[in-house]
Amino acid sequence: MPSLHGLTRLALLAAPIFLIAPEVHSQTNDAPTAAELAAEIKALKQDYETRIQNLEAQLEAITTQSAAPATPATGARGQSSAFNPAIGVILNAAVADFSAAPQEVSGFQLGHESQRGQEGLSLIETEFNFSANIDDKFFGSSTIGIHAEEDGSEAIELEEAYIQTLPGAGLPDGLRVKAGRAFWTLGYLNEHHPHADDFVDRPLPYRVFIDKSYNDNGLELAYVFPSEMYAEAGAGLFRGDDFPFGSSDTGRGVTSAYARLGNDIGTNQSFRVGAYVLNGSATPRSIAHGHGSSDAHGEEGHDDEEVHDDEDDADHDEEERIDTDVHDDDHDDEPEMAGDEEQEGHHDLLAEGVFTGDTTLYALDVRYTWAPTGNPRDQEVTLQGEYFWRAEDGVYSDDEGEMTAVDGTSSGWYLQGTYKFNPAWRIGFRYSRLNPLSSADMANHVYEVEHDPSTVSLMGDWTNSEFGRVRLQFSREALTSEVTDDQLYLQYIMSLGAHGAHTY
Amino acid sequence: MTWIAALAAPGMVQPSPAIAEVRIFACEPEWAALASDIGGDAVHVYAATHGRQDPHYIRARPSLIAQVRRADVLFCSGAGLEEGWLPVLLQRGARATIQPHQPGHLMASAHVRLLDPPSRVDRSLGHVHAEGNPHVQLLPANIGFLATELARRLTVIDPDNAETYRRRLSAFQDRWKDATAGWTGRTSQLEGMPVVAYHEAWTYLFAWTGIEQVAAIERLPGVPPTASHLQEVLELARTAGARAILRAPYEPSEGMEWLSDKAGIPIVELPFTVGGLEGVDDLFDLFDVTLTLLETVRDRH
Numbered sequence: 001m002p003s004l005h006g007l008t009r010l011a012l013l014a015a016p017i018f019l020i021a022p023e024v025h026s027q028t029n030d031a032p033t034a035a036e037l038a039a040e041i042k043a044l045k046q047d048y049e050t051r052i053q054n055l056e057a058q059l060e061a062i063t064t065q066s067a068a069p070a071t072p073a074t075g076a077r078g079q080s081s082a083f084n085p086a087i088g089v090i091l092n093a094a095v096a097d098f099s100a101a102p103q104e105v106s107g108f109q110l111g112h113e114s115q116r117g118q119e120g121l122s123l124i125e126t127e128f129n130f131s132a133n134i135d136d137k138f139f140g141s142s143t144i145g146i147h148a149e150e151d152g153s154e155a156i157e158l159e160e161a162y163i164q165t166l167p168g169a170g171l172p173d174g175l176r177v178k179a180g181r182a183f184w185t186l187g188y189l190n191e192h193h194p195h196a197d198d199f200v201d202r203p204l205p206y207r208v209f210i211d212k213s214y215n216d217n218g219l220e221l222a223y224v225f226p227s228e229m230y231a232e233a234g235a236g237l238f239r240g241d242d243f244p245f246g247s248s249d250t251g252r253g254v255t256s257a258y259a260r261l262g263n264d265i266g267t268n269q270s271f272r273v274g275a276y277v278l279n280g281s282a283t284p285r286s287i288a289h290g291h292g293s294s295d296a297h298g299e300e301g302h303d304d305e306e307v308h309d310d311e312d313d314a315d316h317d318e319e320e321r322i323d324t325d326v327h328d329d330d331h332d333d334e335p336e337m338a339g340d341e342e343q344e345g346h347h348d349l350l351a352e353g354v355f356t357g358d359t360t361l362y363a364l365d366v367r368y369t370w371a372p373t374g375n376p377r378d379q380e381v382t383l384q385g386e387y388f389w390r391a392e393d394g395v396y397s398d399d400e401g402e403m404t405a406v407d408g409t410s411s412g413w414y415l416q417g418t419y420k421f422n423p424a425w426r427i428g429f430r431y432s433r434l435n436p437l438s439s440a441d442m443a444n445h446v447y448e449v450e451h452d453p454s455t456v457s458l459m460g461d462w463t464n465s466e467f468g469r470v471r472l473q474f475s476r477e478a479l480t481s482e483v484t485d486d487q488l489y490l491q492y493i494m495s496l497g498a499h500g501a502h503t504y
Numbered sequence: 505m506t507w508i509a510a511l512a513a514p515g516m517v518q519p520s521p522a523i524a525e526v527r528i529f530a531c532e533p534e535w536a537a538l539a540s541d542i543g544g545d546a547v548h549v550y551a552a553t554h555g556r557q558d559p560h561y562i563r564a565r566p567s568l569i570a571q572v573r574r575a576d577v578l579f580c581s582g583a584g585l586e587e588g589w590l591p592v593l594l595q596r597g598a599r600a601t602i603q604p605h606q607p608g609h610l611m612a613s614a615h616v617r618l619l620d621p622p623s624r625v626d627r628s629l630g631h632v633h634a635e636g637n638p639h640v641q642l643l644p645a646n647i648g649f650l651a652t653e654l655a656r657r658l659t660v661i662d663p664d665n666a667e668t669y670r671r672r673l674s675a676f677q678d679r680w681k682d683a684t685a686g687w688t689g690r691t692s693q694l695e696g697m698p699v700v701a702y703h704e705a706w707t708y709l710f711a712w713t714g715i716e717q718v719a720a721i722e723r724l725p726g727v728p729p730t731a732s733h734l735q736e737v738l739e740l741a742r743t744a745g746a747r748a749i750l751r752a753p754y755e756p757s758e759g760m761e762w763l764s765d766k767a768g769i770p771i772v773e774l775p776f777t778v779g780g781l782e783g784v785d786d787l788f789d790l791f792d793v794t795l796t797l798l799e800t801v802r803d804r805h
Contacts, residue, residue, distance in 0.1 A: 166595075171598075174573055260566075262566025501591045504566055504569075
């Protein structure tokens with residue numbers, strides 16, 4: 001009886017009758033005769049009574065043995081990973097059309113990962129995930145992503161490599177610890193993998209404030225309170241090499257804290273709100289690919305992530321990036337970057353320079369969902385918004401020797417909504433906006449950034465199953481005062497293999 | 505690690521008082537009903553889903569995490585039915601005593617014989633549950649086994665009330681045995697009746713009653729029907745002389761209405777679980793109403 005492997009003693013007791021039952025009522029044409037059926041029903045009833053008596057006897061035994069071992073058998077089945085480790089692959093690709101050349105973002109320095117994707121056909125990202133329980137106390141997961149770079153190359157990034165305590169590992173209830181590299185708790189989107197996003201690209205605040213995602217090396221504690229309403233708080237300590245930080249002196253220069261509340265409203269609506277802070281310094285800010293001290297996009301070889309610890313490397317990367325921009329100016333439809341500079345009499349140091357100094361990032365997020373029938377798979381409305389506020393105290397400088405001290409705040413936010421009107425189709429809207437540092441925040445009042453970058457996006461997607469989705473998205477980006485970029489994407493996101501349950 | 509708890513205490517709305525009740529988190533309404541029957545006043549039962557929700561697709565909402573955080577017993581179907589949400593609740597709620605292999609972790613599917621384990625698991629076959637069909641509640645014997653198992657767990661977790669659980673179990677089993685005998689007698693009249701279903705949700709009910717499912721409207725488990733598949737279902741329904749299209753409360757009606765129209769057979773909504781239809785308030789109602797509705801189908805000309 002190989003199929004009974006792993007069943008409990010109780011199930012073994014039940015086995016004889018149920019081995020017969022499926023045969024009797026199988027959907028084939030050789031249906032049993034009425035007499036056979038009657039016999040089966042009688043047998044079923046008798047067996048059922050015998051089993052109940054057995055179980056009651058067991059119960060009696062348990063209740064009379066006060067020192068009974070508190071470990072009743074629980075079937076080993078029902079566990080999520082049938083393989084060890086669980087392996088999952090996310091395939092995420094698109095065809096894109098852009099009306100303008102790549103733009104910088106007025107008043108904001110972009111990290112390497114948040115530049116616009118490739119035009120035409122591209123593999124946006126391919127993710128490989130391996131995860132499993134390590135033993136009775138720890139869970140481990142690693143994710144390797146291969147991204148398409150704007151210049152046509154590909155980069156491999158170790159996105160996540162973390163361990164996490166399992167409930168029952170000996171920590172107090174509600175407490176969990178995560179260590180390694182992970183998409184840490186910051187706002188709504190950061191802890192989600194991009195394949196779970198509702199739009200092709202991340203909203204503007206994510207691009208300028210955390211270079212799409214904050215996945216530094218570090219550790220995080222989280223605690224869920226034993227309250228009627230959902231309440232969670234946490235704190236973290238991180239290396240400080242990932243944007244908006246970089247080249248950490250101590251290797252533990254960034255701290256974080258957060259709090260979240262959430263609940264249901266009636267039976268079919270729910271919400272969650274959160275507040276977050278992330279604080280550290282940059283010497284200078286890491287704008288190279290991946291993590292501060294790694295050079296994964298050199299011209300010669302981009303697919304080995306070498307780890308250097310000297311700052312020159314990051315600077316070198318920056319030079320390359322600026323050089324590339326200059327070459328791009330030769331393209332036919334290229335708007336004149338130099339022209340901008342002439343008009344304003346200077347270039348945008350905040351966008352093109354490198355920041356060295358202290359950064360504190362605050363974030364607020366809210367998410368609300370409403371499933372009119374209680375079944376989010378059939379119909380659902382989601383509303384989500386995040387507000388980021390960044391205080392910087394330091395110096396922006398570029399390689400031409402221009403520099404300015406800054407002490408002030410910039411901010412950005414987005415608001416989005418999606419509407420699933422049947423199980424396969426959704427539509428969505430998103431608006432993002434940024435407010436750069438003003439001249440009052442700069443020591444020598446160099447210049448005023450007279451443009452608030454913004455993006456409007458509309459999307460519609462088709463979901464064939466929970467593992468496959470195709471999306472059409474239109475975005476209008478006004479990142480500088482000069483150029484409006486109309487972007488059209490047709491994207492697919494498919495997953496194969498193990499795929500963990502999604503968080504709220 | 506106690507400093508975290510120390511920090512936490514002052515801010516809390518209620519620093520949880522000594523809870524006399526055992527808190528049971530039931531993933532589906534049928535297990536919530538059974539838990540109330542067995543636990544009575546000694547337990548507090550929270551149902552994570554209501555009777556018109558599809559338990560396959562539930563969001564791991566913050567409110568559910570908060571409930572799991574404080575639960576003493578987790579009572580679910582298992583066999584992958586809740587795989588899209590329960591793992592998140594268990595991990596975030598981080599409650600040690602309801603994790604797998606603990607007395608507080610009760611999965612119905614681990615205590616009954618699962619029907620239809622697939623010979624092959626491949627996503628091109630749709631959302632297949634590798635261990636077998638997890639919708640085990642529509643077989644009276646399964647309810648009986650789970651009643652006893654739950655009582656067993658409760659006596660381990662809450663020995664002070666062991667006598668209560670034993671007494672309530674015994675009373676429940678007496679009623680359930682009598683009721684089951686009556687229902688089983690009624691099933692002989694249903695044996696062989698051909699029907700169409702939307703999803704493989706009735707496997708245990710059909711195994712017990714002998715009702716024959718001639719086709720499923722879903723193309724594959726979890727995959728909505730296409731026009732050509734519906735055409736095939738129509739042919740199968742006509743050939744086999746299907747008497748009705750059976751529908752669980754949460755299942756979509758679009759394909760069903762077309763089929764009902766073409767084949768000239770009614771759509772019959774069965775409760776599927778406690779609270780699935782008006783007036784189905786406990787497990788006894790569930791089987792009474794289900795059989796009554798099926799008898800209506802049989803008697804229709």
